[in-house]
Amino acid sequence: MDSLWTYFNHPNxxxxxxxxxxxxxxxxxxxxxxYLQRKSLMGDAIAHGILPGVAGGFLLAGEKNALIIMIGxxxxxxxxxxxxxxxxxxxxxxxxxxxxxxxxxxxxxxxxLLTVVQTSGLPDASGINSFLFGQAASMLPEDLLVYSVFAxxxxxxxxxxxxxxxxxxxxxxAAQSIGFNVRRIDAVxxxxxxxxTAIGIQSIGLILMAALLIxxxxxxxxxxxxxxxxxxxxxAIAAFAAGIGAVISFTAPAMPTGPWIVLVLFIFTLISMVxxxxxxxxxxxxxxxxxxxxxxxxxxxxxxxxxWEKSGQxxxxxxxxxxxxxxxxxxFALQNDWIHQVGITIHLSEKGLREGRRIxxxxxxxxxYLSRTLRMRDDHVHPSAEVMxxxxxxxxxxxxxxxxxxxxxxxxxxxxxxxx
Amino acid sequence: xxxxxxINAVVxxxxxxxxxxxxxxxxRAMLTDAISHAxxxxxxxxxxxxxxxxxxxxxxxxxxFGFICIxxxxxxxxxxxxxxxxxxxxTFTSLFAIGIILVSRYTDRIDLDQECVLHGExxxxxxxxIVLPGTNWAVPQTFxxxxxxxxxxxxxxxxxxxxxxxxxxxxxxATSIGVSVTLWHYISGGIASMVTIVSFEAVGAxxxxxxxxxxxxxxxxxxxxxxxxxxxxxxxSVSGSIFGYxxxxxxxxxIAGSIAFLLGIQLMMVVLVKVAARRLPLQRxxx
Numbered sequence: 077m078d079s080l081w082t083y084f085n086h087p088n089x090x091x092x093x094x095x096x097x098x099x100x101x102x103x104x105x106x107x108x109x110x111y112l113q114r115k116s117l118m119g120d121a122i123a124h125g126i127l128p129g130v131a132g133g134f135l136l137a138g139e140k141n142a143l144i145i146m147i148g149x150x151x152x153x154x155x156x157x158x159x160x161x162x163x164x165x166x167x168x169x170x171x172x173x174x175x176x177x178x179x180x181x182x183x184x185x186x187x188x189l190l191t192v193v194q195t196s197g198l199p200d201a202s203g204i205n206s207f208l209f210g211q212a213a214s215m216l217p218e219d220l221l222v223y224s225v226f227a228x229x230x231x232x233x234x235x236x237x238x239x240x241x242x243x244x245x246x247x248x249x250a251a252q253s254i255g256f257n258v259r260r261i262d263a264v265x266x267x268x269x270x271x272x273t274a275i276g277i278q279s280i281g282l283i284l285m286a287a288l289l290i291x292x293x294x295x296x297x298x299x300x301x302x303x304x305x306x307x308x309x310x311x312a313i314a315a316f317a318a319g320i321g322a323v324i325s326f327t328a329p330a331m332p333t334g335p336w337i338v339l340v341l342f343i344f345t346l347i348s349m350v351x352x353x354x355x356x357x358x359x360x361x362x363x364x365x366x367x368x369x370x371x372x373x374x375x376x377x378x379x380x381x382x383x384w385e386k387s388g389q390x391x392x393x394x395x396x397x398x399x400x401x402x403x404x405x406x407x408f409a410l411q412n413d414w415i416h417q418v419g420i421t422i423h424l425s426e427k428g429l430r431e432g433r434r435i436x437x438x439x440x441x442x443x444x445y446l447s448r449t450l451r452m453r454d455d456h457v458h459p460s461a462e463v464m465x466x467x468x469x470x471x472x473x474x475x476x477x478x479x480x481x482x483x484x485x486x487x488x489x490x491x492x493x494x495x496x
Numbered sequence: 497x498x499x500x501x502x503i504n505a506v507v508x509x510x511x512x513x514x515x516x517x518x519x520x521x522x523x524r525a526m527l528t529d530a531i532s533h534a535x536x537x538x539x540x541x542x543x544x545x546x547x548x549x550x551x552x553x554x555x556x557x558x559x560x561f562g563f564i565c566i567x568x569x570x571x572x573x574x575x576x577x578x579x580x581x582x583x584x585x586x587t588f589t590s591l592f593a594i595g596i597i598l599v600s601r602y603t604d605r606i607d608l609d610q611e612c613v614l615h616g617e618x619x620x621x622x623x624x625x626i627v628l629p630g631t632n633w634a635v636p637q638t639f640x641x642x643x644x645x646x647x648x649x650x651x652x653x654x655x656x657x658x659x660x661x662x663x664x665x666x667x668x669x670a671t672s673i674g675v676s677v678t679l680w681h682y683i684s685g686g687i688a689s690m691v692t693i694v695s696f697e698a699v700g701a702x703x704x705x706x707x708x709x710x711x712x713x714x715x716x717x718x719x720x721x722x723x724x725x726x727x728x729x730x731x732x733s734v735s736g737s738i739f740g741y742x743x744x745x746x747x748x749x750x751i752a753g754s755i756a757f758l759l760g761i762q763l764m765m766v767v768l769v770k771v772a773a774r775r776l777p778l779q780r781x782x783x
Binding site: 111114117119120162166167168173178181182183184187283293297330331335336338341349355360 | 526703
């Protein structure tokens with residue numbers, strides 16, 4: 077722990093930590109809107125296509141000058157966006173094909189410039205690598221200041237066009253119909269993605285930048301169904317992941333930062349996938365289990381009711397039942413006074429009879445409905461009723477009764493039981 | 497001998513572009529982006545286990561992670577309902593990040609580094625030689641594996657030509673006459689993955705996309721029929737790699753990068769000529 081403490085005392089540590097968390101949060105906010113508009117891979121294309129701007133900016137400045145590299149990245153990012161747009165408008169090539177073409181060709185050009193940088197003998201030449209996979213620790217307070225100014229501008233623009241962005245994210249057609257200039261908002265969003273990519277390049281690196289735009293938004297979507305909630309969540313997650321990345325970058329200087337940030341985000345994705353309150357696997361599993369239990373106990377009471385209907389008996393020997401109920405089902409039935417247990421016998425109560433009657437009535441009403449109104453053959457209606465008896469609530473039952481005119485028998489000539 | 501580097505580049509470009517043609521026709525160009533990123537951890541782990549650049553081990557590792565990638569994408573999409581392109585993006589960036597962490601961590605135990613991952617090592621592809629049995633020709637190892645891949649790809653495309661063609665252009669018709677679109681979908685994706693994995697070492701994770709997508713997209717702009725398109729694809733990939741190699745030697749820059757960029761310039765020129773040609777008759781008509 078002592079050694080870790082020395083990093084915390086490093087003069088740049090708190091600067092870098094604060095800077096990277098702030099920059100990543102802003103990038104993730106922009107990513108939330110591209111996620112909602114299903115344009116996630118656009119971020120990948122822009123991040124890869126931006127390399128010539130970064131390398132060119134480096135060559136032009138002759139050193140690792142954050143401002144010039146930023147401007148190079150933004151200019152080239154805009155060129156990437158407009159090239160993709162131009163190719164997909166002028167030819168029959170699909171947008172995704174145009175993206176693959178432009179990102180790989182520009183990345184090739186970037187690689188050429190990168191080799192020029194490396195053989196140029198410029199004093200800072202090896203520093204260029206920090207833009208590829210991210211090297212948070214190598215950022216100076218001056219660099220951070222430049223990036224933060226751009227990030228604040230991005231945040232202001234986002235706030236200014238927030239109403240427009242939120243409506244086109246959810247309903248483009250509606251936005252168009254009330255007179256929004258959808259194309260112009262799209263263009264502004266593209267510029268914001270370019271800027272968000274440019275401010276992230278030194279902390280996360282341009283190769284994995286796409287993850288910072290996509291993953292926090294996808295995680296946030298699992299936790300919130302409201303736009304404002306998603307924005308807060310994705311910003312917070314991105315900031316946290318970037319913070320961990322910055323710490324790792326200080327403790328292991330040979331390690332690039334970007335992959336660690338992405339790994340942290342990936343772990344968050346997996347965790348959210350299991351425990352998220354809306355779409356988590358745990359929640360889905362629990363819901364399934366709950367439905368299964370309802371069906372099991374309703375089937376149990378229905379079978380007892382059918383026996384009562386046939387023979388009039390209300391006392392059964394537990395071990396002689398054809399389908400023995402599970403412990404859980406039995407416990408539920410006892411707790412709700414559907415049955416009473418005396419030693420090895422169980423006794424069907426008035427309440428249990430009512431419950432069995434309700435389910436049987438729902439079953440037979442549905443059979444009659446299928447047969448009479450939908451004109452299905454009588455021997456085909458049973459399987460559907462087996463399912464529907466568990467779903468028909470009071471309202472639907474009333475509707476069925478009214479539609480069918482309070483019938484006496486089902487298609488198989490069995491009585492439809494009513495409450496006496 | 498530098499000629500071998502050029503020959504290797506041409507052979508790799510040929511098999512990539514042929515395999516890529518069917519992806520471009522099916523609008524699945526960005527799939528190559530995902531595959532080429534996702535297989536990296538597989539390559540590195542195979543490297544660490546086998547302790548050498550064993551092609552078989554690397555192929556197995558890459559295939560395992562290719563499947564993990566497909567599984568994760570499907571899983572995110574179906575069970576967590578993350579949108580299509582986002583689940584692809586999350587999966588391949590995460591797997592690539594794991595690969596890069598492994599490369600950086602074990603950089604002393606494997607001769608792969610971050611640079612090689614990004615733009616391959618085609619410059620050194622002529623170094624490791626194998627003497628052909630019965631002769632005294634020393635042929636680079638890369639040439640043999642690239643040539644084998646080209647032959648396999650050509651044979652697969654020849655055998656599957658009808659199925660690939662019909663399911664690429666008219667999937668509805670294909671279904672109606674009993675040809676399984678899904679099966680051919682997987683076959684074309686499988687060919688592309690194989691080519692991606694084998695070319696990865698030579699040209700790196702991102703430039704392999706250029707070789708697969710750009711010649712095919714360019715050829716699609718200038719050809720009306722599939723045989724013509726395939727022929728143009730091969731011609732464009734050969735010319736792109738020769739020019740790219742020349743420029744790289746001339747300016748002393750990355751060979752793979754230069755080939756990718758030159759392929760892009762070829763496409764830009766074709767688009768510009770097409771746009772200009774569309775304008776000309778119009779102007780004459782208005783006069």
